[in-house]
Amino acid sequence: MADSTFERVRSVASDIFGIPADKITAESSPETIENWDSMQHLNLVLAIEEKFGVQLEPEDIEQMKNIGAVAALVEKLQSAPR
Amino acid sequence: MSDSISNLPPDPKATEHNPSNLRAEVDGSIAQGSFDLASRRLAELWRRDPASGTASFVTSRLDELREKLREKTRDQLGGELGLTKFKLAILRSFTVEPIVPLFRAEAFAYGIDLGVHVGDFNTYVQDMLDSQSSLYRFAPNAVVLAVRADQAAPELWRDFADLAPEAAQQAAERVVRSYEQWIATFRKHSQAALIVHSLERPSSPSLGILDDQSEAGQSGLIRQINRELRRIAAEFHGVYVLDYDALVARHGSEHWHDERKWLTARLPIAANHLLHMAREWVRFIVPLSGRTAKVLVVDLDNTLWGGVIGEDGMTGIKVGPEYPGAAYQALHRALLDLSRKGILLAVCSKNNLDDAMEALEKHPGMLVRPKHFAAIRINWTDKAQNLREIAEELNVGIDALAFLDDNPFEREQVRAALPEVTVIALGESPLEYASAVRNCAAFERLTLSSEDRQRTEMYAAQKQRTGAEQTFQSKEDFFRFLEQEAELEPVSDLTLARISQLTQKTSQFNLTTRRYTEPQIADMAKKPDWQIFSIRVRDRFGDHGLVGVAIAHDEGEQCEVDTFLLSCRVIGRTVETALLAHLAESAVQRGCKRLVGWFLPTKKNAPARDFYLQHGFNRQEANGTGSLWTLDLKSSTLRCPDWIKLKVTTPLNHGN
Numbered sequence: 005m006a007d008s009t010f011e012r013v014r015s016v017a018s019d020i021f022g023i024p025a026d027k028i029t030a031e032s033s034p035e036t037i038e039n040w041d042s043m044q045h046l047n048l049v050l051a052i053e054e055k056f057g058v059q060l061e062p063e064d065i066e067q068m069k070n071i072g073a074v075a076a077l078v079e080k081l082q083s084a085p086r
Numbered sequence: 087m088s089d090s091i092s093n094l095p096p097d098p099k100a101t102e103h104n105p106s107n108l109r110a111e112v113d114g115s116i117a118q119g120s121f122d123l124a125s126r127r128l129a130e131l132w133r134r135d136p137a138s139g140t141a142s143f144v145t146s147r148l149d150e151l152r153e154k155l156r157e158k159t160r161d162q163l164g165g166e167l168g169l170t171k172f173k174l175a176i177l178r179s180f181t182v183e184p185i186v187p188l189f190r191a192e193a194f195a196y197g198i199d200l201g202v203h204v205g206d207f208n209t210y211v212q213d214m215l216d217s218q219s220s221l222y223r224f225a226p227n228a229v230v231l232a233v234r235a236d237q238a239a240p241e242l243w244r245d246f247a248d249l250a251p252e253a254a255q256q257a258a259e260r261v262v263r264s265y266e267q268w269i270a271t272f273r274k275h276s277q278a279a280l281i282v283h284s285l286e287r288p289s290s291p292s293l294g295i296l297d298d299q300s301e302a303g304q305s306g307l308i309r310q311i312n313r314e315l316r317r318i319a320a321e322f323h324g325v326y327v328l329d330y331d332a333l334v335a336r337h338g339s340e341h342w343h344d345e346r347k348w349l350t351a352r353l354p355i356a357a358n359h360l361l362h363m364a365r366e367w368v369r370f371i372v373p374l375s376g377r378t379a380k381v382l383v384v385d386l387d388n389t390l391w392g393g394v395i396g397e398d399g400m401t402g403i404k405v406g407p408e409y410p411g412a413a414y415q416a417l418h419r420a421l422l423d424l425s426r427k428g429i430l431l432a433v434c435s436k437n438n439l440d441d442a443m444e445a446l447e448k449h450p451g452m453l454v455r456p457k458h459f460a461a462i463r464i465n466w467t468d469k470a471q472n473l474r475e476i477a478e479e480l481n482v483g484i485d486a487l488a489f490l491d492d493n494p495f496e497r498e499q500v501r502a503a504l505p506e507v508t509v510i511a512l513g514e515s516p517l518e519y520a521s522a523v524r525n526c527a528a529f530e531r532l533t534l535s536s537e538d539r540q541r542t543e544m545y546a547a548q549k550q551r552t553g554a555e556q557t558f559q560s561k562e563d564f565f566r567f568l569e570q571e572a573e574l575e576p577v578s579d580l581t582l583a584r585i586s587q588l589t590q591k592t593s594q595f596n597l598t599t600r601r602y603t604e605p606q607i608a609d610m611a612k613k614p615d616w617q618i619f620s621i622r623v624r625d626r627f628g629d630h631g632l633v634g635v636a637i638a639h640d641e642g643e644q645c646e647v648d649t650f651l652l653s654c655r656v657i658g659r660t661v662e663t664a665l666l667a668h669l670a671e672s673a674v675q676r677g678c679k680r681l682v683g684w685f686l687p688t689k690k691n692a693p694a695r696d697f698y699l700q701h702g703f704n705r706q707e708a709n710g711t712g713s714l715w716t717l718d719l720k721s722s723t724l725r726c727p728d729w730i731k732l733k734v735t736t737p738l739n740h741g742n
Contacts, residue, residue: 015139046347
């Protein structure tokens with residue numbers, strides 16, 4: 005049973021922000037998640053890089069405005085030719 | 087019968103507990119108050135998925151467990167879950183925050199409840215020099231000085247090609263002098279262990295390959311600084327070097343670094359290497375917190391050799407200098423290295439005794455032989471039971487055992503039955519076995535005493551003693567036959583490390599279980615109202631080495647026993663009476679009228695419970711933590727047993 009990228013991103017975010025996965029939606033963002041501050045943003049970036057084996061550019065990191073955007077970014081990086 | 091997994095039922099837990107189920111189980115267990123189960127599941131989750139996200143989950147649930155336990159018992163996490171509390175401060179020149187959860191989770195896997203304080207960016211100098219700084223207020227057990235070369239030696243790092251050779255050399259010397267001054271000041275203000283990162287060499291020196299043609303190049307000078315750091319560390323007690331340069335090299339400089347994170351977040355280490363930084367720190371705090379394994383118990387079939395001796399026979403098993411047998415020899419060498427560090431080896435194998443012993447004794451490819459094993463259990467009984475017996479035979483706690491077995495079923499069974507045992511995770515390939523053993527932090531040591539080096543021989547002598555004991559009618563006859571000689575020694579630079587080590591590691595015959603670092607012992611030794619005695623014991627079978635410590639503190643006419651402990655291998659041979667008698671006698675000589683001491687019970691120190699009672703002390707008071715005993719020195723009949731020849735070495739110097 006292969007989880008979708010979104011579900012896997014959501015479970016990483018659940019660990020990092022310490023909130024249950026089912027409370028996280030594609031729209032969840034620093035505005036709706038209380039402790040999504042700059043340090044937690046870095047932790048999320050690192051956890052995503054580690055989990056999905058991708059390398060995020062500083063420009064990518066700025067685009068990570070909500071969980072849906074993070075999942076889309078991961079999918080784009082994973083499908084991009086190397 | 088084969089030891090291989092195909093003969094065994096599949097492990098139900100392996101399929102049932104996937105990481106997200108484990109998370110739910112942890113939360114369920116916490117809600118139900120099953121804290122022990124929650125803790126075990128957390129450890130399992132970390133073992134299966136040691137990553138940043140998991141680390142955040144593990145540390146948040148650990149904090150929750152601590153809170154719940156505090157409400158319930160007003161106890162620290164230590165008591166109920168068997169974790170050792172440890173406080174560590176990180177002084178740094180780069181972002182370490184994302185490493186901290188990984189560090190705490192990995193420490194937890196070794197039984198350590200780690201509290202971490204992170205200093206501000208680049209304030210490490212002020213933090214160390216100012217005795218009122220947040221660093222010292224945190225009262226850490228250990229401090230990591232994680233400073234990178236670009237901060238510690240900026241002149242050597244940037245624009246190096248501008249420097250005249252003389253100026254470069256002077257810059258390197260200035261760096262060394264700074265470290266020396268920081269460390270000396272730190273030692274004045276704190277007795278915590280200090281772990282100093284070495285400086286990494288630039289992966290692309292400014293002059294390219296020309297740099298390597300001279301010792302005075304960029305790399306050469308940084309190497310010189312690192313050599314000097316080792317010299318400085320050796321001059322202080324409890325100061326250690328973490329070879330950051332070698333750590334980076336081990337993982338590959340190009341992979342280790344992430345320039346993007348460095349320039350945007352001051353984090354120089356790539357996401358998938360943060361765990362390796364955390365694990366390197368853990369290698370230090372495991373020995374510092376005493377959560378080390380003292381014995382490694384190994385399986386035979388498909389672990390020490392390839393194949394199954396009972397089926398493949400002497401000519402069929404694979405072990406020797408050629409592949410695939412060479413992988414097993416690499417493991418043998420790793421085992422012998424552990425043995426040289428004082429870690430005992432033992433065998434636990436499901437086999438016919440004769441078949442297995444023949445291979446151990448006679449197979450030409452074996453580098454480990456029966457003499458290297460302090461205990462051998464070759465039978466068809468379950469392994470958990472055998473491990474219990476091995477612990478008993480070697481006089482160590484179950485938590486002092488580590489277990490190496492190629493068979494996942496056996497590993498899981500031992501984990502379930504004996505959660506205190508360090509079970510070494512093995513991959514499929516025997517090529518990885520040696521490094522799995524070498525990388526296990528439970529075998530790390532920061533000092534090595536002569537006792538450590540000779541431990542295997544000492545246990546062999548112990549076996550002879552046990553044999554002899556059974557032939558005597560009375561204990562006294564046996565004691566006389568042993569011809570024990572005890573030597574009481576003052577603290578010196580030679581004995582300091584061992585004394586500290588004994589306070590850290592002795593759990594059974596230990597009246598107060600107070601753990602002291604080397605600097606703390608050195609500090610006590612300087613105070614005139616504190617006395618530190620150590621006892622070294624020899625008998626007709628061999629030298630036990632330094633096996634006992636007593637620390638006492640005078641207050642007027644009263645002498646209080648702060649610490650009294652004896653290594654388990656000499657318990658019950660009346661050495662403890664000799665040490666106590668000497669303590670009492672020296673107290674009388676200093677004009678004391680009373681000897682008092684606490685017995686503070688722990689899960690493990692039952693062997694010491696009646697010690698004061700048996701030696702004529704009266705119980706003065708008892709409270710929730712222990713009982714206080716007192717001995718009137720005037721009327722006491724406490725004497726050294728006449729079968730022990732006692733030699734007292736007078737102190738030449740007091741400490742160092």
